Each structure stands twice: as C-alpha cells, then as structure tokens.
Amino acid sequence: MEKSKQETLFLKRFMSAMVLFLILIAVQTFSFELLDMSNWQKVVVTLLPVLPLIWAFLIYRAKYRALDEYMKALTGEAFLWMIGLLCFSSFIYGMLAMKFLMPPVELALVMPVVFGGHGLILQLLIWKDNE
C-alpha cells in the first residue's frame, strides 16, 4: 500500500476515534444531567470515553509499526523526551508540594499533554534534521 494511502487511512481511523470520544463525552455529560443512575452505572458512563482513546492508541501503535527505521527512531526519541519532561515536572511538583501549598493539577490532562507534546517534539526533531 502506498505511503499516502496508509497516511489517509490512519487519519480517517484516528479522527473517527476522536469523534467517538467527543460523542461519548456528550453522552457522559447528558447522562449525568438527565438520568438517575446507580453508582456502578455512573462509573461505567464516566469511563466510557476511555474506550475510543484505547482504540486511538492501538491505531497509533499500528502506524508506529509501519514507520520506516528513521521515523521509528525519531518517534522513540520524541517519546523519551516527553516521558522525561513528564517525570521531571511531576517530581519537581511533588517536591514543591511537600513544602508548599501547590495549586491542584487535573490528572485527566496528563494524557492529552503527553500525546500533544510528543507530536510537537517529533516535529521539532524532524525539523532539526532537515534544517
């Protein structure tokens, strides 16, 4: 299969997962507003949006496996940078939180920040090698 076709297929699948994620966020919001649910139903509805994210992760893993060796190396390095940044920033936050009153951090934002940051770092690495 041509690279451009693979890229188009990846984008279609990935965007489908993102659309499904948004739909399930809406379902979650309306369910909490309009329905009288038991606790276990609330847990299920709350976690529903995780499913398309797992699907998106599997789509991205398939894309990674289809990359050439150079793009695999850069993608790995970008993840290393992002995991390093995440570990150091959480460690710094934790150290400060032991001594000072720190503002709360929304943990649900960690994943989008990691994946968004990874994409940005990957583009920077590609740009650095191609400048």
Place this chain on the structure above:
Amino acid sequence: MNNRIKVLRAEQDWSQQTLAERIGVSRQAINAVERGKHDPSLQLAFDIANQFNQRIEEIFFPETKSELED
C-alpha cells in the same frame, strides 16, 4: 557514515522523494541518511545500493578518524 547518495541521485535526476518512494521509506529518512544524520540499517543500505545498481561499499564509507574527532 559518509555516502555518495546525493551524487548518485543527481546522476539519475531523482529527487529525495523519488528515491524514498522507490525504496518505500519517508523522504525524511533519505534526507537524514544522505546528510549523515542517520546511519542506515544493513537492509536500508542494501535497498539504496540496489536502486543505483551498486555495491554498498561503493556508496557508503566510514568517516575518517579526523572527521569523527570534529
């Protein structure tokens, strides 16, 4: 690792994109190999050499000691 890919491409009048499509890798991969920023695997080196009908050692050669020290 040094290489003669740019010269060989010019002789064939191929762009990096053309060579990348013939081999089935990204243009960025060809650019990185060509500029010595990525040492290709043996398979990729063979693929590149095959495109130019040459042997690997006619295209790729190690950097000299002075180049490595720079």
